[in-house]
Amino acid sequence: MLKKTVTPCKIAFSTPAADKLLINVAGDWVIGNDFPPIGDVQKNLEQHSSLRQISFNTEELLAWDSGFLTFLIKVRDICTQYEIEMNKEGLPEGVQRLLTLSSAVPERKGARRETVREPVLARIGVKALDFVRASGEMLGFIGEAFLVFVRLLSGKARFRRSDIALIIQECGPQALPIVTLISFLVGLILAYMGAVQLQMFGAQVYVASLVGLGMARVMGALMTGIIMAGRTGASFAAQLGTMQVNEEIDAYRTLGISPMEFLVLPRMLALILMVPLLTLYADLVGILAGLFVGVTMLDIGFMEYYHQTVVSLTLTQFAVGLIQATVFGVLIAIAGCMRGMQCGRSASAVGEATTSAVVTSIVFIVVAAGVLTIVFNQLGI
Amino acid sequence: MTATIEEEQERDAHITARDLTMAYGDFVIQRDLNFSVRRGDIFIIMGGSGCGKSTLLRHLIGLKAPARGEVFFNEVNFWKSETEEQERMKRNFGVLFQSGALFSSLTIAENVALPLGEYTDLSPAQILEVVSYKLSLVGLAGFEEFYPSEISGGMQKRAGLARAMAMDPEILFFDEPSAGLDPVSARLLDDLILELRDSLGATVVVVTHELASIFAIGNNSVFLDPETKTMIAGGDPKRLLAESRDPKVQNFLTRGEKGESDIKENNE
Ligand SMILES: Nc1ncnc2c1ncn2[C@@H]1O[C@H](COP(=O)(O)OP(=O)(O)OP(=O)(O)O)[C@@H](O)[C@H]1O
Numbered sequence: 001m002l003k004k005t006v007t008p009c010k011i012a013f014s015t016p017a018a019d020k021l022l023i024n025v026a027g028d029w030v031i032g033n034d035f036p037p038i039g040d041v042q043k044n045l046e047q048h049s050s051l052r053q054i055s056f057n058t059e060e061l062l063a064w065d066s067g068f069l070t071f072l073i074k075v076r077d078i079c080t081q082y083e084i085e086m087n088k089e090g091l092p093e094g095v096q097r098l099l100t101l102s103s104a105v106p107e108r109k110g111a112r113r114e115t116v117r118e119p120v121l122a123r124i125g126v127k128a129l130d131f132v133r134a135s136g137e138m139l140g141f142i143g144e145a146f147l148v149f150v151r152l153l154s155g156k157a158r159f160r161r162s163d164i165a166l167i168i169q170e171c172g173p174q175a176l177p178i179v180t181l182i183s184f185l186v187g188l189i190l191a192y193m194g195a196v197q198l199q200m201f202g203a204q205v206y207v208a209s210l211v212g213l214g215m216a217r218v219m220g221a222l223m224t225g226i227i228m229a230g231r232t233g234a235s236f237a238a239q240l241g242t243m244q245v246n247e248e249i250d251a252y253r254t255l256g257i258s259p260m261e262f263l264v265l266p267r268m269l270a271l272i273l274m275v276p277l278l279t280l281y282a283d284l285v286g287i288l289a290g291l292f293v294g295v296t297m298l299d300i301g302f303m304e305y306y307h308q309t310v311v312s313l314t315l316t317q318f319a320v321g322l323i324q325a326t327v328f329g330v331l332i333a334i335a336g337c338m339r340g341m342q343c344g345r346s347a348s349a350v351g352e353a354t355t356s357a358v359v360t361s362i363v364f365i366v367v368a369a370g371v372l373t374i375v376f377n378q379l380g381i
Numbered sequence: 382m383t384a385t386i387e388e389e390q391e392r393d394a395h396i397t398a399r400d401l402t403m404a405y406g407d408f409v410i411q412r413d414l415n416f417s418v419r420r421g422d423i424f425i426i427m428g429g430s431g432c433g434k435s436t437l438l439r440h441l442i443g444l445k446a447p448a449r450g451e452v453f454f455n456e457v458n459f460w461k462s463e464t465e466e467q468e469r470m471k472r473n474f475g476v477l478f479q480s481g482a483l484f485s486s487l488t489i490a491e492n493v494a495l496p497l498g499e500y501t502d503l504s505p506a507q508i509l510e511v512v513s514y515k516l517s518l519v520g521l522a523g524f525e526e527f528y529p530s531e532i533s534g535g536m537q538k539r540a541g542l543a544r545a546m547a548m549d550p551e552i553l554f555f556d557e558p559s560a561g562l563d564p565v566s567a568r569l570l571d572d573l574i575l576e577l578r579d580s581l582g583a584t585v586v587v588v589t590h591e592l593a594s595i596f597a598i599g600n601n602s603v604f605l606d607p608e609t610k611t612m613i614a615g616g617d618p619k620r621l622l623a624e625s626r627d628p629k630v631q632n633f634l635t636r637g638e639k640g641e642s643d644i645k646e647n648n649e
């Protein structure tokens with residue numbers, strides 16, 4: 001925009017009578033221009049204690065917009081405070097009308113929120129209480145989800161079978177490209193990292209064992225879990241959150257249809273089914289990446305690599321990975337759906353729900369992976 | 382005389398609110414609401430923007446428990462009933478939300494068909510017939526296969542109306558049904574509401590700001606005031622216009638032409 005030259009705002013005070021104050025305004029009173037501080041007006045009012053009325057002279061006023069009005073509203077507030085009459089006659093006609101309009105509807109008492117800065121201790125307390133409440137809500141949601149699964153098993157849960165197919169399509173096959181890319185790279189990295197050490201002993205063939213075990217036991221499940229948390233967990237939270245904003249969830253409730261059964265159950269089922277399958281696929285891709293590195297860079301023969309992989313991998317290793325994957329699937333589904341269902345009624349709340357779904361599921365996943373690794377280790381698997 | 386009217390209201394009351402207080406957390410929206418809606422009434426909930434009309438509706442349809450007080454349907458206390466009993470009562474409700482609240486993953490036809498598929502034994506073909514009929518009532522014939530995001534705001538409102546009427550419910554709750562409609566459609570909607578009442582004997586609870594339709598269809602009402610946070614008037618809107626002495630009510634019912642000066646005096 002073209003920057004016009006503006007004449008500075010000027011304000012001058014005079015007292016035509018003992019109980020009257022005349023405010024002379026001059027210049028361009030437009031937003032962006034420097035207005036004189038409102039304190040000047042207040043000071044003048046305080047100096048003349050016998051003041052009953054203030055009025056305006058705007059003959060030298062060149063231009064005005066909302067900036068001028070906000071200034072006048074502040075003046076009006078001061079006037080009410082000191083019980084002085086504000087005479088609007090000297091103001092331009094448009095300004096007078098807008099001022100009148102802005103006072104037509106009195107401010108709702110109690111509607112304006114007071115923002116009080118609380119002491120640190122109080123805030124810590126509030127946070128702690130929030131945490132307790134949030135944990136309670138989480139347990140409540142898990143309990144509800146459990147009950148819905150019980151209803152599913154007893155054949156009483158109501159949902160549309162076609163929804164499951166659609167959601168499976170969304171969170172399974174459509175995730176293949178990203179899962180392929182990530183697990184291939186992870187396999188590649190594992191192979192290289194291992195090769196650096198193993199080559200020193202001339203034992204590079206054990207790269208096959210390392211990659212195979214690494215992918216099957218942990219990395220396949222972990223990587224798939226994290227991808228699905230970012231991809232599907234977030235999308236569940238956003239979908240359900242938007243439904244909450246649109247009152248769709250309320251509409252289901254009033255139709256007597258439980259949103260837990262109709263919306264959450266198919267999503268959880270689809271995810272719990274797809275994460276293990278994707279994990280198996282990720283294992284395979286990772287192992288292929290290792291094979292690629294082994295054959296092309298480390299001079300291991302194809303058959304040699306294959307043989308070493310088969311020897312070191314048993315079904316148990318895959319089972320360990322799959323158990324983890326299933327647990328991750330449950331956790332992501334719970335986190336995503338829970339944050340979506342808890343969502344508030346605004347666009348920003350949906351954003352928060354999505355972020356919080358991803359954060360929650362990744363925390364869940366990493367903690368669960370740690371616990372499960374220790375458990376499997378203790379069990380000697 | 383007032384006593385007899387109230388007695389009469391109590392007698393065939395379909396919905397009764399007793400000392401109903403509504404709050405979000407500690408923030409009270411409205412307190413001590415007492416009114417009853419007779420069978421076959423077209424009951425208007427009115428009041429300025431943000432005074433708690435939608436909130437009151439949420440309490441009546443069982444979405445939000447009152448902070449205090451009771452809601453009765455046919456003299457059965459809703460919030461003291463078992464969950465199954467509540468579900469059964471809710472099945473008699475048809476609700477149009479202020480935002481339409483269509484299920485975004487379903488087509489218009491599937492939206493209207495959902496309750497039919499859940500609660501009736503109709504065959505898919507029969508359901509389709511009912512759906513087409515309901516859609517034609519709201520002027521949406523031919524839009525069966527559209528998704529909610531593919532139709533306009535006013536059309537979403539009308540589709541929501543069709544869904545609310547799908548089961549021929551005993552009580553219809555409409556939150557601003559005519560907002561976003563052109564004057565002619567709004568007028569047709571009024572006729573439709575009257576027709577639903579007359580032919581199906583439905584009780585209709587409507588939140589609306591449209592003065593024309595308040596007087597055209599309403600025969601009972603409650604007026605919520607955001608400042609005193611309670612109801613300041615109730616009864617037949619036409620009688621309120623003629624008899625109410627309250628400047629706020631007069632102001633509202635005459636679009637600010639009457640009662641405004643009185644309100645100014647009250648404030649100053
Ligand atoms: N979820 C909520 N949490 C806290 N306060 C809320 C919530 N929803 C609404 N309110 C408050 O309740 C009051 C009434 O809201 P409500 O939506 O019932 O108004 P309304 O009368 O329907 O208004 P309108 O005519 O504009 O639709 C408002 O002041 C609003 O600030």
Ligand SMILES: [Mg+2]
Nearest residue numbers: 434435436479
């Ligand atoms: Mg509303």
